[in-house]
Amino acid sequence: MADLDAKVAEWLKWDKNEATSAALQALLAEQKFDEVERILCNRISFGTAGLRGKMAVGYSNMNDLVIIQTAQGFLKYLVHTDEDLLKRNGIVVGYDGRHNSKRWAELTATVFVNAGYPVKLFDDVVPTPFVPFSILRYGCASGIVVTASHNPKDDNGYKVYGPNGAQICSPVDKHVQKSILENLKPLDSSWDVTVLVNNPLVSNPIEEITSCYLDYIDNEVPESCKETNKRADVAFTYTAMHGVGYKYVRKACDRINVRISAVPQQRDPHPDFPTVTFPNPEEGKSSLELSFKHADETNSRIILANDPDADRFAMAEKHPSTGTWKIFTGNELAALFAWWTLRCFKQRHQHIPLSKVYMISSTVSSMICKTMSQIEGFNYIDTLTGFKWIANKALDLEKDGNKVIFAFEEAIGFMCSTRVLDKDGISALAQMATMVSFVYEEGKTMGQQLEDIYSKYGYHVTLNSYYICHEPAVIRRIFERIRNYKGDKTYPESILNGKYTIRNVRDLTTGYDDNRPDKKAVLPVSSSSQMITFNFDNGFVCTLRTSGTEPKIKYYTEMCASPEMKNVDELSSIVEEMVRGICHELLEPHKNNLKSQAA
Incomplete structure (x- = not known):
């Protein structure tokens, strides 16, 4: 109890926001000590997506004090890594229209300005893609956007980009988290946003960037x-x-x-x-x-x-x-984008050989770009889930003299140009609207155009869903059972009594990939999350993975059929049968601990 008393005293001393301090006082008056302990003795962690969580009092939530602590720690990290760049070009800060977003952008700017570093602070809400675009435009040391994207209204977030214009990747997040924990005491000056008014270190880039x-x-x-x-x-x-x-x-x-x-x-x-x-x-x-x-x-x-x-x-x-x-699903939109992007690129850049052209997708997304690449002659590569991986891979490829023309994730995220090294809904909208006009002028619908694409390259039938599981120990047992299916370190070889044969297994938790000569996976491996992909002889692909933010076991499945297989109903039936088989044989032995969300 002494530790909790110390945390309460610390919060009330440091927090200058009357609303959150009053909320803590109310919890204490109601003797909700378990809740007080939960929010003060646990801390929201800074990850590769920055911060995202509920707006409320306490170190485990999003609030003024946590934002100031994060900004102070992030500032110290940037000073340590490249102070010259920070002093020369500063950072760019944007925000969305959620509660507290503008306030937290201004608090962040205040921390940096008080330390003597320039800040480009948007004076109005902007799309998230404006921040990575601005980093490349101005050569900033970093970019921050206060947003929780499409989360519910009670949430907010703090998304961070590196000087290359892409979201930060590990181990940067761990270094930032360490720096935050070393700089928790808020400076009194960090609360006074009036320092931003008429300050020569503060500029508003909204007109130029727009x-x-x-x-x-x-x-x-x-x-x-x-x-x-x-x-x-x-x-x-x-x-x-x-x-x-x-x-x-x-x-x-x-x-x-x-x-x-x-x-x-x-x-x-x-x-x-x-x-x-x-x-x-x-x-x-x-x-x-x-x-x-x-x-x-x-x-x-x-x-x-x-x-x-x-x-x-x-x-x-x-x-x-x-x-x-x-x-349209994200995977269907990706098929349309890939077709259109390639068509436009070949018309506008005939001097660039397709051997130098790449498309990228996350490993749980449709393999339509891979299928197209095998027929059209460009290159395809997959990455781990998250645009931080996609964008940084795109940078690596372009540094080697290649051209990345399209990248996507199945969760309706599309990057149609490396001018913005993140998913960008506005440029994607502009390209799709233009595509629609072209297709309609040819007398077709977008649904018909999608059919034409699948007719040429083969149908890609997907079925994705998830199970809810609130017990981490059960999740570990499920995946350990898969890794030791018929004896120590053996994976399943087939499903449904041998009807469908597994050709290849890739385990990005352990780093195993039996499709590689050395049995070692090429993609980054993370022992802190679960991800196993099965490739079947008939072109079916299934990935089982855990969510980093929710109590879920997700499955992503796709049948990559040959162009000769035209019966979509038959393909869909095969997919449904195989998904049932995978769920029954690999997941549902633990069904008492799982809640299926399958359609």
Whole structure:
């Protein structure tokens, strides 16, 4: 109890935010000592995605004091790693429209300015992609954006980029966490944001970055395509999902002759996301109900959507004869993007051989880019899950003289250019709208265009879901059973009594890959998370992995069929059968501890 008393006294001494201090006092008055211990004796950890969590009092949550401590620790880390760059070009700080986002951006800027380092602080909400774009534009030592992306309204986050414009990777996060823990005592000056007013170390990059970013969008769309956009005159419905996207999407679309009509109830930033339970277009119908209504009212056949910080992109299309809506999955959108990106690249850059061209995806995403590469002659590579891995791999490839033209994750994240080394929902929207105009002018729907792609390269049928498991020990037993399936250090060889044979196993927890001559995986290995991929003889791929932020065992499956296999219903049946087999044989022996979320 003495330790808890010390933590309470420390918090009340350090925290100058009246609301959070009062919240702690209320918990103490109600004698909720277990809750007080939970929030004060545990600390939210700084990872490769920075911070993300609930906005509330305590070291385990997101609040003013935790932000100041994080900023002070991160400042010390940057001073230690490259003070010359920090002093010369400073950092860039952006924020979204959530509660506290602007406040925490200003607190961060205050910490750096008080230490004598320049800060480019946006004076209004901006899309997350603006921050990595700004880092490359100005050569900054780092970039920070205060956002929780598409999380629920009670959450917020603190996303950090390195001087290369990509999200930080391990072990940088561990070094930053160590520096935070060594600089926990908040300076009194860190609370006074008035130091930012008329300070020569503070500049507002919003006009210049908006202009440069729009120029970049403009240049990525050929003049002939802008004419097609104008001629096609397709009516697009757009939803910003109560986020920051509309103002910038509108300007980008004006540049390339695309006409959008925004869902009025969701057009402007709102920290409470009043019209959606989860502000994430990946949720599908539940998040797009108002978009469907607005599209019907305005005779629009295409819905374009961003998540609240505008780094993700989604699309839906109304069937011309049935009037039903198809919501494209992230993998389906990736197939369309890959086809379009390659087509445009070959037209505009005929002097660059495809042997120097790359596409990238995360290892749990569709292998459509890999399949295309084997037919078209460009290169494909996969990475671990997360755009931090994708972006840093893209940088490595381009340093070696290659050209990365497209990268994606199945969770509706797309990078259509290395000008932004992260997923970018606005540039993706501009490219997709242009693609729609082209396809419609040819008399096809986007659904038909997707069918054409699969007809040429082979159908890629996916089925993804997850199990909830709140017991880490059970999760460990499940994966250890898989690794010792029929004796010590043996993996399954087949499922459903030998009906489907496993050709290859890759285990990125242990570093095992029996497809390599030395049996050692090429991708980075992490013993702190579980990830095993099975490749079957019939082209079926299944990855089982744990979530880094949720109590889940996720499975990602895909049938990569040959172009000769045209029966989609038959392929879907095989996928469903194999998923049932995998779940039954590998996961459900522990079914008493699992809750299936399968559709």
